[in-house]
Amino acid sequence: MILSTIKIKNKFKNKVANGFPLLTKEMLVNQDQLKQEGDILVAVDERNQFIAKGFQGNQNKGIGWLLTWDSSEEVDQRLFSNRLRAALGRRKSWFTKTNTTAFRVFNGEGDGIGGLTIDYFDGHYLFTWYSEGIYLFRDEILAAFEELSSYKSIYEKKRFDTKGKYLADDDFVRGERPSFPLIIKENGVNFSIYLNDGAMVGVFLDQRDVRRAIRDRFADGKSVLNLFSYTGAFSVFASLGGAVKTTSVDLANRSVAKTIEQFSMNGIDYEAQDILVRDVFRYFDYAVKNNVKFDLVVMDPPSFARSKKHTFSAAKDYKNLMKQAIDVTEDKGMIVASTNAASFNMKKFQRFIDEAFKEKGIRYEILETYSLPEDFMISSSFPEGDYLKVVFVKKK
Known part of the structure; x- marks a missing residue:
């Protein structure tokens, strides 16, 4: 170098x-x-x-x-080894959990190496590289990791553009290739995980605490709408928490099969649920026109999304998204508003929510807020790394 x-x-x-x-x-x-x-x-x-x-x-x-910030410390395998050792030590208790077998082992700059995350899935590890720069240290980092931890397999994702040759067409790095899906547990709930199938693996680990709250305290007896539902993880937890019915809405065709799989993994009758391939914004129009409302609305949109008729940017459009969610929420119902947009903080996010309710002329109460779970380490010198913002809002 x-x-x-x-x-x-x-x-x-x-x-x-x-x-x-x-x-x-x-x-x-x-x-x-x-x-x-x-x-x-x-x-x-x-x-x-x-x-x-x-x-x-x-x-x-x-x-x-x-x-x-130590002039005598070199950027080499020893540095990577020290950072990885400290991160593994901080998660020591996570490796002994039996009801949760997937978590973040290394969280980028929060653990001292920006541009790299490592996730654990019941003995299998997923390395995600966010720049070509950090990827060029791949061999040193993997060598340091192998000295510190045993594993069943290692997979990787490259989240950057490069014209260089890709190492493997299915993201496999080393170890023994498992059969997919991997079955992991999160707070006692089963999830199917695919480390060899595109950029996303089947569940977003950073929403763990939010899903548990929905199951344990808010879903019982409720009709639940899960927007931008991906593989239906919120719907699964809501159903296990006693929801009367869940409706999952996502634009991707594959979301149906993926959501059915997650329901089935947990013994839930997916035919008793609604799983819809729709543009969320068109679904809002349908629900308002037909006076369809829900007791609990969960929405965790991507920071930026584009469909044939809509472009969504969390920084510009979350307020209007919130206003549409208010329209399909029952009186005294609740909205779980979530964003992973790093371009604004929790204070600004709550301002979007406040403006939405005020413009609708409706009062509200914030019940709970969430940011990243404890395994997603944050650097005190870089609060911007705490990108997740979730607000439980009750419509009054």
């Missing part, structure tokens, strides 16, 4: 020196100092005093991540 020195502008010096790990172009005195992905970067101030070391890797709005 090439070693490059980058100079940080004075106005960003303290922020970076205090542990902010994400590098952006606006921080740099001269952007021409950047050469290529995977270069090791030494960040100095305008007086050429050392601040930190990291690597170049384009990810969203960033151009790299800082890894160490």
Whole structure:
């Protein structure tokens, strides 16, 4: 790897020196100092005093991540080994759980290496690489991991664009290839997991606490609408929590078979549920026209989505989405509003909700809020990493 020195502008010096790990172009005195992905970067101030070391890797709005503020620490396999060892130690108790067998082992910058996450699925590991820069350290990171942990298999996902040759057409890295689906447990509930089938594996682990709350405290006796339902995980938990009926709505054709599979894994009669392939916004129109309402509405849209007739951006459109959800929620009913958009914080998200209710002329009460679960480590120096925002809102 090439070693490059980058100079940080004075106005960003303290922020970076205090542990902010994400590098952006606006921080740099001269952007021409950047050469290529995977270069090791030494960040100095305008007086050429050392601040930190990291690597170049384009990810969203960033151009790299800082890894160490110790001038004597090299960016090498030993550093990766130290970060991985600490992360595994922090999750020690998770490996002994029997009712939850899937969790996050390593959460990017929260565990000290931006651009990398590692998830555990009952002995099988999934590495996700978010930039070509971090991917170029793949061999050192995998070697460090193998020294620290046993495994049944390792799979990987590359969440970045590259013209380079892909290593495997099914994401398998090493170990013994399992048969799919893998059956994992989350708070006693079964999920089918596919590590070899596209970018998403069957369940979003960051919503674990939210699903449990729905099952244990809010679903009993309720009619439930699950929007942007993916594989129906919220619907499964609602049904197991005593929901009278669930309606799952998603634009993807494959969501039907995937949701049926998750219901069946838990002994739930999927034929007693509604599983619909619809544009959510067209479904809202149908529900309003036919006066269809629900006691509990769950919506966890992608940060950005496009269908034939609609484009949705959480930052611009969540307020209007909320207004439509209010229209299909019974009086005294509840909306579980969720977003994983990192471009705004919980305060702004709650402002979207407040504006939606005020514009509808309806009072509301916030019952609970959720952010990332404890296995999704967050750096105190990078609160932006706590991207998940979930609000349980009661319509009054």
